[in-house]
Amino acid sequence: xxxxxxxxxxxxxxxxxxxxxxxxxxxxxxxxxxxxxxxxxxxxxxxxxxxxxxxxxxxxxxxxxxxxxxxxxxxxxxxxxxxxxxxxxxxxxxxxxxxxx
Amino acid sequence: xxxxxxxxxxxxxxxxxxxxxxxxxxxxxxxxxxxxxxxxxxxxxxxxxxxxxxxxxxxxxxxxxxxxxxxxxxxxxxxxxxxxxxxxxxxxxxxxxxxxxxxxxxxxxxxxxxxxxxxxxxxxxxxxxxxxxxxxxxxxxxxxxxxxxxxxxxxxxxxxxxxxxxxxxxxxxxxxxxxxxxxxxxxxxxxxxxxxxxxxxxxxxxxxxxxxxxxxxxxxxxxxxxxxxxxxxxxxxxxxxxxxxxxxxxxxxxxxxxxxxxxxxxxxxxxxxxxxxxxxxxxxxxxxxxxxxxxxxxxxxxxxxxxxxxxxxxxxxxxxxxxxxxxxxxxxx
Numbered sequence: 001x002x003x004x005x006x007x008x009x010x011x012x013x014x015x016x017x018x019x020x021x022x023x024x025x026x027x028x029x030x031x032x033x034x035x036x037x038x039x040x041x042x043x044x045x046x047x048x049x050x051x052x053x054x055x056x057x058x059x060x061x062x063x064x065x066x067x068x069x070x071x072x073x074x075x076x077x078x079x080x081x082x083x084x085x086x087x088x089x090x091x092x093x094x095x096x097x098x099x100x101x
Numbered sequence: 102x103x104x105x106x107x108x109x110x111x112x113x114x115x116x117x118x119x120x121x122x123x124x125x126x127x128x129x130x131x132x133x134x135x136x137x138x139x140x141x142x143x144x145x146x147x148x149x150x151x152x153x154x155x156x157x158x159x160x161x162x163x164x165x166x167x168x169x170x171x172x173x174x175x176x177x178x179x180x181x182x183x184x185x186x187x188x189x190x191x192x193x194x195x196x197x198x199x200x201x202x203x204x205x206x207x208x209x210x211x212x213x214x215x216x217x218x219x220x221x222x223x224x225x226x227x228x229x230x231x232x233x234x235x236x237x238x239x240x241x242x243x244x245x246x247x248x249x250x251x252x253x254x255x256x257x258x259x260x261x262x263x264x265x266x267x268x269x270x271x272x273x274x275x276x277x278x279x280x281x282x283x284x285x286x287x288x289x290x291x292x293x294x295x296x297x298x299x300x301x302x303x304x305x306x307x308x309x310x311x312x313x314x315x316x317x318x319x320x321x322x323x324x325x326x327x328x329x330x331x332x333x334x335x336x337x338x339x340x341x342x343x344x345x346x347x348x349x350x351x352x353x354x355x356x357x358x359x360x361x362x363x364x365x366x367x368x369x370x371x372x373x374x375x376x377x378x379x380x381x382x383x384x385x386x387x388x389x390x391x392x393x394x395x396x397x398x399x400x401x402x403x404x405x406x407x408x409x410x411x412x413x414x415x416x417x418x419x420x421x422x423x424x425x426x427x428x429x430x431x432x433x434x
Contacts, residue, residue: 006190006225008225012174012207012208018208063208065206065207067174
Protein backbone atom coordinates (compact mmCIF):
# COMPACT_ATOMS: atom_id res chain seq x y z
CA UNK A 1 0.00 0.00 0.00
CA UNK A 2 1.28 3.45 -0.95
CA UNK A 3 0.84 6.47 1.37
CA UNK A 4 -0.34 9.21 -1.00
CA UNK A 5 -1.10 11.98 1.48
CA UNK A 6 -1.42 12.61 5.20
CA UNK A 7 -4.43 11.06 6.92
CA UNK A 8 -5.44 10.15 10.44
CA UNK A 9 -7.86 7.99 12.41
CA UNK A 10 -8.92 7.87 16.04
CA UNK A 11 -9.91 10.33 18.76
CA UNK A 12 -8.53 11.80 21.98
CA UNK A 13 -10.98 9.88 24.17
CA UNK A 14 -9.67 7.75 26.98
CA UNK A 15 -8.81 4.22 25.75
CA UNK A 16 -8.40 5.44 22.16
CA UNK A 17 -5.38 6.39 20.05
CA UNK A 18 -4.99 8.95 17.23
CA UNK A 19 -2.81 7.65 14.42
CA UNK A 20 -1.58 10.08 11.75
CA UNK A 21 0.30 8.76 8.74
CA UNK A 22 2.34 11.04 6.48
CA UNK A 23 4.29 10.27 3.32
CA UNK A 24 8.02 9.67 3.81
CA UNK A 25 10.90 8.98 1.43
CA UNK A 26 11.86 5.71 3.03
CA UNK A 27 11.60 3.78 6.27
CA UNK A 28 9.06 3.80 9.08
CA UNK A 29 9.41 6.36 11.87
CA UNK A 30 7.03 6.52 14.82
CA UNK A 31 6.67 9.55 17.09
CA UNK A 32 4.61 8.35 20.05
CA UNK A 33 3.05 10.39 22.83
CA UNK A 34 1.32 8.16 25.35
CA UNK A 35 -0.07 8.45 28.85
CA UNK A 36 1.36 4.95 29.47
CA UNK A 37 4.53 5.29 27.44
CA UNK A 38 6.87 4.00 30.15
CA UNK A 39 4.91 0.80 30.62
CA UNK A 40 3.63 0.10 27.10
CA UNK A 41 5.51 2.38 24.67
CA UNK A 42 7.41 -0.48 23.04
CA UNK A 43 4.32 -2.66 22.78
CA UNK A 44 2.31 0.16 21.13
CA UNK A 45 5.05 0.81 18.57
CA UNK A 46 5.32 -2.92 17.85
CA UNK A 47 1.56 -3.10 17.17
CA UNK A 48 1.73 -0.16 14.75
CA UNK A 49 4.79 -1.57 13.00
CA UNK A 50 3.20 -5.00 12.64
CA UNK A 51 0.03 -3.57 11.09
CA UNK A 52 2.03 -1.40 8.67
CA UNK A 53 4.14 -4.39 7.67
CA UNK A 54 1.07 -6.53 7.05
CA UNK A 55 -0.30 -3.74 4.82
CA UNK A 56 3.06 -3.66 3.00
CA UNK A 57 3.77 -0.02 3.90
CA UNK A 58 7.52 0.54 4.00
CA UNK A 59 7.82 4.35 3.82
CA UNK A 60 5.75 6.40 6.29
CA UNK A 61 6.07 8.88 9.15
CA UNK A 62 3.70 7.94 11.98
CA UNK A 63 2.48 10.28 14.71
CA UNK A 64 0.56 8.59 17.50
CA UNK A 65 -1.21 10.22 20.45
CA UNK A 66 -2.25 7.40 22.76
CA UNK A 67 -4.74 7.55 25.62
CA UNK A 68 -4.34 3.99 26.82
CA UNK A 69 -5.67 2.08 23.80
CA UNK A 70 -5.84 -1.72 23.75
CA UNK A 71 -3.95 -3.62 21.05
CA UNK A 72 -7.09 -4.24 18.97
CA UNK A 73 -7.80 -0.49 18.95
CA UNK A 74 -4.23 0.34 17.93
CA UNK A 75 -4.46 -2.10 15.01
CA UNK A 76 -7.88 -0.83 13.92
CA UNK A 77 -6.81 2.84 13.97
CA UNK A 78 -3.61 2.07 12.07
CA UNK A 79 -5.50 0.16 9.37
CA UNK A 80 -8.13 2.90 9.01
CA UNK A 81 -5.48 5.64 8.75
CA UNK A 82 -3.54 3.60 6.17
CA UNK A 83 -6.57 3.04 3.94
CA UNK A 84 -7.42 6.76 4.13
CA UNK A 85 -3.83 7.82 3.39
CA UNK A 86 -3.69 5.46 0.41
CA UNK A 87 -7.10 6.55 -0.93
CA UNK A 88 -8.31 2.95 -0.86
CA UNK A 89 -12.01 2.69 -0.06
CA UNK A 90 -12.81 -1.00 -0.46
CA UNK A 91 -11.46 -2.72 2.64
CA UNK A 92 -10.05 -6.16 1.95
CA UNK A 93 -11.55 -7.77 5.06
CA UNK A 94 -10.52 -11.28 4.14
CA UNK A 95 -6.92 -10.24 3.79
CA UNK A 96 -7.06 -8.21 7.03
CA UNK A 97 -8.69 -11.12 8.86
CA UNK A 98 -5.89 -13.42 7.80
CA UNK A 99 -3.34 -11.56 9.92
CA UNK A 100 -5.10 -9.33 12.44
CA UNK A 101 -5.41 -11.86 15.25
CA UNK B 102 -21.06 12.35 33.86
CA UNK B 103 -20.44 15.62 32.05
CA UNK B 104 -22.12 16.11 28.70
CA UNK B 105 -20.81 17.92 25.62
CA UNK B 106 -23.08 20.59 24.12
CA UNK B 107 -22.74 23.43 21.70
CA UNK B 108 -23.22 26.90 23.19
CA UNK B 109 -25.01 29.42 20.99
CA UNK B 110 -23.59 32.65 22.40
CA UNK B 111 -25.75 35.01 20.40
CA UNK B 112 -29.01 33.16 21.07
CA UNK B 113 -28.87 31.62 24.55
CA UNK B 114 -28.20 34.52 26.90
CA UNK B 115 -28.12 32.41 30.09
CA UNK B 116 -25.46 30.10 28.73
CA UNK B 117 -23.57 33.06 27.26
CA UNK B 118 -23.47 34.64 30.74
CA UNK B 119 -22.23 31.38 32.29
CA UNK B 120 -19.59 31.16 29.56
CA UNK B 121 -18.37 34.71 30.21
CA UNK B 122 -18.29 34.04 33.98
CA UNK B 123 -16.20 30.87 33.50
CA UNK B 124 -13.67 32.70 31.31
CA UNK B 125 -13.39 35.54 33.81
CA UNK B 126 -12.97 33.08 36.70
CA UNK B 127 -10.14 31.41 34.75
CA UNK B 128 -8.32 34.70 34.23
CA UNK B 129 -9.10 34.91 30.51
CA UNK B 130 -10.51 37.82 28.55
CA UNK B 131 -14.10 37.38 27.36
CA UNK B 132 -13.26 37.30 23.67
CA UNK B 133 -16.30 37.38 21.40
CA UNK B 134 -14.19 36.87 18.28
CA UNK B 135 -15.30 33.22 18.12
CA UNK B 136 -17.33 31.29 15.55
CA UNK B 137 -18.25 28.05 17.32
CA UNK B 138 -18.34 27.42 21.07
CA UNK B 139 -18.58 24.11 22.92
CA UNK B 140 -19.27 23.45 26.60
CA UNK B 141 -19.09 20.51 28.99
CA UNK B 142 -22.15 20.57 31.25
CA UNK B 143 -23.09 18.76 34.45
CA UNK B 144 -26.85 19.20 34.28
CA UNK B 145 -27.20 22.93 33.65
CA UNK B 146 -23.82 23.85 35.12
CA UNK B 147 -21.05 24.79 32.69
CA UNK B 148 -17.78 23.14 33.75
CA UNK B 149 -15.48 23.70 30.78
CA UNK B 150 -15.44 25.42 27.40
CA UNK B 151 -13.49 25.80 24.16
CA UNK B 152 -14.17 27.84 20.99
CA UNK B 153 -13.08 27.94 17.39
CA UNK B 154 -12.23 30.98 15.30
CA UNK B 155 -11.16 29.78 11.86
CA UNK B 156 -8.47 27.20 12.57
CA UNK B 157 -7.65 28.67 15.99
CA UNK B 158 -8.89 27.01 19.16
CA UNK B 159 -9.33 29.70 21.79
CA UNK B 160 -11.07 30.67 25.03
CA UNK B 161 -10.26 27.28 26.57
CA UNK B 162 -11.18 27.16 30.25
CA UNK B 163 -11.92 24.47 32.83
CA UNK B 164 -13.60 25.32 36.14
CA UNK B 165 -10.92 24.95 38.85
CA UNK B 166 -13.36 22.75 40.84
CA UNK B 167 -13.74 20.35 37.89
CA UNK B 168 -10.09 19.91 36.95
CA UNK B 169 -8.51 16.45 36.58
CA UNK B 170 -11.78 15.14 35.12
CA UNK B 171 -10.46 14.96 31.56
CA UNK B 172 -12.96 17.54 30.29
CA UNK B 173 -10.45 19.00 27.84
CA UNK B 174 -10.19 15.98 25.51
CA UNK B 175 -13.87 15.80 24.46
CA UNK B 176 -13.95 19.60 23.96
CA UNK B 177 -10.92 19.59 21.71
CA UNK B 178 -12.20 16.49 19.91
CA UNK B 179 -15.43 18.40 19.17
CA UNK B 180 -13.36 21.27 17.80
CA UNK B 181 -11.33 18.91 15.58
CA UNK B 182 -14.51 17.23 14.32
CA UNK B 183 -15.95 20.65 13.48
CA UNK B 184 -12.79 21.54 11.53
CA UNK B 185 -12.88 18.13 9.84
CA UNK B 186 -16.46 18.85 8.68
CA UNK B 187 -15.09 21.99 7.05
CA UNK B 188 -12.41 19.96 5.29
CA UNK B 189 -9.51 20.99 7.53
CA UNK B 190 -7.25 18.73 9.59
CA UNK B 191 -5.18 21.57 10.97
CA UNK B 192 -5.65 23.46 14.23
CA UNK B 193 -3.71 26.08 16.17
CA UNK B 194 -3.84 27.09 19.80
CA UNK B 195 -2.37 29.92 21.84
CA UNK B 196 -1.75 29.21 25.47
CA UNK B 197 0.39 30.13 28.46
CA UNK B 198 3.69 28.26 28.79
CA UNK B 199 2.37 26.78 32.08
CA UNK B 200 -0.46 24.88 30.33
CA UNK B 201 1.51 23.87 27.24
CA UNK B 202 1.96 20.29 28.49
CA UNK B 203 -1.82 19.59 28.50
CA UNK B 204 -2.04 20.41 24.81
CA UNK B 205 1.11 18.51 23.91
CA UNK B 206 -0.43 15.40 25.45
CA UNK B 207 -3.36 15.91 23.05
CA UNK B 208 -1.13 15.83 19.99
CA UNK B 209 -0.16 19.51 19.67
CA UNK B 210 3.39 20.52 18.76
CA UNK B 211 4.92 23.86 19.81
CA UNK B 212 5.76 26.23 16.94
CA UNK B 213 7.15 29.26 18.71
CA UNK B 214 7.09 30.91 22.09
CA UNK B 215 7.53 34.31 23.71
CA UNK B 216 7.80 34.85 27.46
CA UNK B 217 4.02 34.95 27.87
CA UNK B 218 2.55 32.91 25.04
CA UNK B 219 3.14 29.62 23.21
CA UNK B 220 1.66 28.85 19.79
CA UNK B 221 1.06 25.17 19.06
CA UNK B 222 -0.36 23.32 16.07
CA UNK B 223 -1.89 19.93 15.43
CA UNK B 224 -2.64 18.12 12.18
CA UNK B 225 -1.39 18.61 8.67
CA UNK B 226 0.02 20.03 6.47
CA UNK B 227 2.25 21.30 9.25
CA UNK B 228 5.29 23.53 9.76
CA UNK B 229 7.69 20.71 8.85
CA UNK B 230 5.99 20.38 5.46
CA UNK B 231 6.29 24.15 4.93
CA UNK B 232 9.95 24.25 5.95
CA UNK B 233 10.56 21.35 3.58
CA UNK B 234 9.18 23.36 0.63
CA UNK B 235 11.27 26.38 1.69
CA UNK B 236 14.36 24.19 1.81
CA UNK B 237 13.81 23.29 -1.83
CA UNK B 238 13.79 26.99 -2.81
CA UNK B 239 16.97 27.79 -0.87
CA UNK B 240 19.85 29.50 -2.67
CA UNK B 241 23.45 29.96 -1.48
CA UNK B 242 24.89 33.26 -0.19
CA UNK B 243 23.54 36.07 1.99
CA UNK B 244 19.78 36.36 2.22
CA UNK B 245 17.12 38.88 3.20
CA UNK B 246 13.34 38.52 3.46
CA UNK B 247 10.32 40.71 2.82
CA UNK B 248 6.78 39.73 3.82
CA UNK B 249 3.99 41.48 1.91
CA UNK B 250 0.29 41.26 1.23
CA UNK B 251 0.71 43.00 -2.16
CA UNK B 252 -2.97 43.82 -2.40
CA UNK B 253 -2.07 44.86 -5.10
CA UNK B 254 1.71 45.08 -5.80
CA UNK B 255 2.62 48.80 -5.97
CA UNK B 256 5.66 50.85 -6.93
CA UNK B 257 6.28 51.05 -3.17
CA UNK B 258 6.66 47.25 -2.96
CA UNK B 259 8.88 47.35 -6.02
CA UNK B 260 11.12 49.96 -4.38
CA UNK B 261 11.45 47.86 -1.20
CA UNK B 262 12.41 44.75 -3.20
CA UNK B 263 14.90 46.69 -5.32
CA UNK B 264 16.65 48.06 -2.22
CA UNK B 265 16.98 44.60 -0.67
CA UNK B 266 18.06 43.03 -3.97
CA UNK B 267 20.99 45.48 -4.22
CA UNK B 268 22.35 44.52 -0.80
CA UNK B 269 21.86 40.75 -0.57
CA UNK B 270 22.66 37.74 -2.79
CA UNK B 271 19.08 36.50 -2.49
CA UNK B 272 15.83 38.15 -1.45
CA UNK B 273 12.96 35.88 -0.43
CA UNK B 274 9.67 37.69 -0.92
CA UNK B 275 6.86 36.03 1.04
CA UNK B 276 3.33 36.78 -0.14
CA UNK B 277 0.47 36.37 2.35
CA UNK B 278 -1.60 33.26 1.62
CA UNK B 279 -4.71 34.29 3.57
CA UNK B 280 -7.78 34.76 1.37
CA UNK B 281 -8.95 37.90 3.12
CA UNK B 282 -7.90 40.53 0.61
CA UNK B 283 -9.47 42.18 -2.45
CA UNK B 284 -7.12 40.20 -4.71
CA UNK B 285 -6.89 36.41 -4.36
CA UNK B 286 -3.71 34.82 -3.04
CA UNK B 287 -3.03 33.37 -6.52
CA UNK B 288 -3.40 36.83 -8.13
CA UNK B 289 -1.18 38.49 -5.51
CA UNK B 290 1.50 35.82 -5.94
CA UNK B 291 1.35 36.26 -9.73
CA UNK B 292 1.58 40.06 -9.44
CA UNK B 293 4.64 39.87 -7.19
CA UNK B 294 6.35 37.44 -9.59
CA UNK B 295 5.51 39.74 -12.49
CA UNK B 296 6.64 42.89 -10.67
CA UNK B 297 9.98 41.39 -9.54
CA UNK B 298 10.94 39.41 -12.64
CA UNK B 299 13.66 41.92 -13.54
CA UNK B 300 15.58 40.83 -10.39
CA UNK B 301 17.26 37.47 -10.95
CA UNK B 302 18.03 37.16 -7.22
CA UNK B 303 14.43 37.37 -5.99
CA UNK B 304 12.53 34.22 -4.98
CA UNK B 305 8.77 34.57 -4.45
CA UNK B 306 7.15 32.21 -1.92
CA UNK B 307 3.77 31.86 -0.16
CA UNK B 308 3.53 32.37 3.62
CA UNK B 309 0.90 29.64 4.11
CA UNK B 310 -0.11 29.65 7.81
CA UNK B 311 3.24 30.69 9.20
CA UNK B 312 3.76 34.43 8.62
CA UNK B 313 1.16 37.18 9.14
CA UNK B 314 -1.56 34.53 8.78
CA UNK B 315 -4.98 34.02 10.32
CA UNK B 316 -3.17 31.71 12.74
CA UNK B 317 -0.03 33.64 13.67
CA UNK B 318 -1.32 37.22 13.47
CA UNK B 319 -5.13 37.29 13.18
CA UNK B 320 -5.29 40.93 14.34
CA UNK B 321 -3.72 41.99 11.04
CA UNK B 322 -7.00 41.20 9.32
CA UNK B 323 -9.10 43.14 11.84
CA UNK B 324 -7.16 46.39 11.35
CA UNK B 325 -9.27 49.12 12.95
CA UNK B 326 -11.17 46.69 15.16
CA UNK B 327 -8.05 45.00 16.53
CA UNK B 328 -7.19 45.11 20.22
CA UNK B 329 -3.63 46.47 20.23
CA UNK B 330 -2.62 44.59 23.40
CA UNK B 331 -3.67 41.31 21.76
CA UNK B 332 -2.07 42.34 18.48
CA UNK B 333 1.21 42.94 20.29
CA UNK B 334 1.31 39.39 21.68
CA UNK B 335 0.41 37.82 18.34
CA UNK B 336 2.97 39.96 16.51
CA UNK B 337 5.62 38.80 18.95
CA UNK B 338 4.78 35.13 18.28
CA UNK B 339 4.79 35.74 14.53
CA UNK B 340 8.22 37.38 14.85
CA UNK B 341 9.56 34.59 17.08
CA UNK B 342 8.38 31.94 14.62
CA UNK B 343 10.30 33.78 11.91
CA UNK B 344 13.43 33.98 14.06
CA UNK B 345 13.26 30.45 15.48
CA UNK B 346 12.16 28.42 12.44
CA UNK B 347 11.87 30.21 9.09
CA UNK B 348 15.01 32.38 9.00
CA UNK B 349 17.41 29.50 9.95
CA UNK B 350 15.91 27.26 7.23
CA UNK B 351 16.76 29.74 4.48
CA UNK B 352 19.82 31.38 6.06
CA UNK B 353 18.02 34.73 6.28
CA UNK B 354 19.91 37.39 8.25
CA UNK B 355 17.86 40.49 7.42
CA UNK B 356 14.30 41.60 6.90
CA UNK B 357 13.08 44.70 5.09
CA UNK B 358 9.91 46.57 6.06
CA UNK B 359 8.38 49.93 5.19
CA UNK B 360 7.78 52.62 7.75
CA UNK B 361 4.18 52.46 8.88
CA UNK B 362 2.71 55.87 9.61
CA UNK B 363 -0.94 54.95 8.88
CA UNK B 364 -1.94 51.61 10.43
CA UNK B 365 -1.46 51.21 14.21
CA UNK B 366 -1.62 47.39 13.93
CA UNK B 367 1.19 47.26 11.38
CA UNK B 368 3.17 49.76 13.46
CA UNK B 369 2.84 47.42 16.48
CA UNK B 370 3.99 44.57 14.24
CA UNK B 371 7.14 46.44 13.17
CA UNK B 372 7.95 47.28 16.80
CA UNK B 373 7.63 43.62 17.85
CA UNK B 374 9.74 42.47 14.90
CA UNK B 375 12.49 44.83 16.04
CA UNK B 376 12.29 43.50 19.62
CA UNK B 377 12.37 39.82 18.62
CA UNK B 378 15.13 40.29 16.05
CA UNK B 379 17.73 41.80 18.41
CA UNK B 380 20.90 39.73 18.18
CA UNK B 381 19.46 37.48 15.43
CA UNK B 382 18.25 39.37 12.39
CA UNK B 383 18.88 42.84 11.08
CA UNK B 384 15.71 44.86 10.54
CA UNK B 385 15.88 47.46 7.77
CA UNK B 386 13.06 49.98 8.09
CA UNK B 387 12.86 52.00 4.90
CA UNK B 388 10.90 55.22 4.49
CA UNK B 389 7.90 54.86 2.23
CA UNK B 390 8.48 55.74 -1.36
CA UNK B 391 6.43 58.78 -2.25
CA UNK B 392 4.92 59.93 -5.52
CA UNK B 393 4.15 63.65 -5.81
CA UNK B 394 4.63 64.09 -2.06
CA UNK B 395 2.22 61.34 -0.98
CA UNK B 396 3.49 57.97 0.31
CA UNK B 397 2.43 55.05 -1.89
CA UNK B 398 -0.02 52.69 -0.25
CA UNK B 399 -2.06 49.76 -1.52
CA UNK B 400 -5.09 51.24 0.23
CA UNK B 401 -4.88 54.32 -2.02
CA UNK B 402 -4.59 52.03 -5.04
CA UNK B 403 -7.73 50.11 -4.05
CA UNK B 404 -9.63 53.39 -3.63
CA UNK B 405 -8.42 54.55 -7.04
CA UNK B 406 -9.54 51.22 -8.53
CA UNK B 407 -12.98 51.72 -7.07
CA UNK B 408 -13.19 55.24 -8.48
CA UNK B 409 -11.62 54.18 -11.80
CA UNK B 410 -9.06 56.94 -11.21
CA UNK B 411 -6.70 56.11 -14.05
CA UNK B 412 -4.07 58.81 -13.52
CA UNK B 413 -3.53 57.81 -9.85
CA UNK B 414 -3.30 54.14 -10.81
CA UNK B 415 -0.65 54.87 -13.43
CA UNK B 416 1.37 56.79 -10.85
CA UNK B 417 1.23 54.09 -8.17
CA UNK B 418 1.42 50.89 -10.21
CA UNK B 419 4.03 49.45 -12.59
CA UNK B 420 2.61 49.31 -16.14
CA UNK B 421 2.83 45.48 -16.13
CA UNK B 422 0.83 45.25 -12.89
CA UNK B 423 -1.79 47.73 -14.10
CA UNK B 424 -2.19 45.60 -17.22
CA UNK B 425 -2.46 42.44 -15.12
CA UNK B 426 -5.21 43.95 -12.99
CA UNK B 427 -7.14 45.15 -16.03
CA UNK B 428 -6.88 41.73 -17.68
CA UNK B 429 -7.87 39.80 -14.56
CA UNK B 430 -10.52 42.11 -13.19
CA UNK B 431 -13.95 40.52 -13.05
CA UNK B 432 -15.52 43.96 -13.37
CA UNK B 433 -13.39 44.97 -16.34
CA UNK B 434 -14.35 48.15 -18.10
